Amino acid sequence: MIKLPSGIELQNLIDNLRILSWEASEKLTYYAQIVKDSNGKRNILRNDNFEDPVTLADISVNEIVINKINQLYKDVNWKILSEENVKSGPYNPNINQDWVWILDPLDGTKDFIQGTTNYAMHLALNYKKRPLIGIVLIPERDELWFAVGCELWCENRNGVRIKPKPLKRKSLQEMSLVTSKNHGNTTLNKLIKKINFKEVIIMGSIGCKIASIVRRDSDIYICLSLPGMSSPKDWDFAAPEAILKASGGNITTLDNKDLIYGKSNFEQGGIIVASNNINNHKNICSEIEEIIREGDLFPL
Structure with a gap:
């Protein structure tokens, strides 16, 4: 209780x-x-x-x-x-x-x-x-x-x-990515191409994206906020995080740290990864981080 x-x-x-x-x-x-x-x-x-x-x-x-x-x-x-x-x-x-x-x-x-x-x-x-x-x-x-x-x-x-479908453990390249329709981001697009996901699904609303992961229609969502640009806020992530974690998934910063709510600007900046399986999440984050470093795509 x-x-x-x-x-x-x-x-x-x-x-x-x-x-x-x-x-x-x-x-x-x-x-x-x-x-x-x-x-x-x-x-x-x-x-x-x-x-x-x-x-x-x-x-x-x-x-x-x-x-x-x-x-x-x-x-x-x-x-x-x-x-x-x-x-x-x-x-x-x-x-x-x-x-x-x-x-x-x-x-x-x-x-x-x-x-x-x-x-x-x-x-x-x-x-x-x-x-x-x-x-x-x-x-x-x-x-x-x-x-x-x-x-x-x-x-x-x-x-x-x-009822959601059962969880499956997948490699990064086996995953279907759900990504934004209205937020053009060349750096994120380069990362997506380098990873070569099985499928890329275009969808608006962070809540709809996370629900698609919970529903097992997709597997992963990556949010990348460029320096000096606007970032998602607490209200974008708090409720979606709750349903994703309760489903067996996870959402963290790229270094596998929990999101921090209640900051003075309410911002959730940097790189945030949401995936379908908490047991595989840390490895997925590490693999994405390595791809970013090798490609020099984003300051880490």
Whole structure:
């Protein structure tokens, strides 16, 4: 049994998270239909920054989740770190306290605007800066992934649970890589070519990528943030990390260290590797590191 703040009953919390997740799913699919109309697409945009867009879907789901948590648990000593609240102005949720919710109401906003199915909602509860509970909601697949400690399951809107396929140990060259659609990175592309993966799958949303690994549709994801460029943030990785680790996979920095949450800039920079098998993960990271060194691809 995992530890929760005083007065919180686990099953009740899970039930409430399930309700708010499907409410968020309805809102996301509602706006997804609007996006299919070119005029509707313009109407839901709330900024002019194509590299970091914000839509009505982001804002609406942000309000749904935060309001629901605050209403249901108004006396609980936890804080909420949300991507949209950070974007909207100075925001300090006291990330150094023990319990912090980490929310990305719409991961894969660019893909969402482009009308693809690769978008997700992330919600994680971190305890002492480590993900304890994680939710990755993928509306277009009717998938709600739950990780509670070491326990993992996926359910659809009707409550039917979906079981992932068994784990397989694979060499680096036997793996299928899932990589980004909207984040061009010449250094990462060079690395991908040198490794010569069995297959390269293009997909938006980190949550969708990690879920594809958990689902066994792919095997590995590599995130490489170039110096001076923008990096993923805590809300991109906290919930996906929870479901991946609960599935038997792992996600670390290239030197096989756990991701560190709660830094002042919320950034997850450098090279991050997510793979399908924790028992093989360290060797995979070492092999990738050696390829990077031999090719002098990235400062290590």
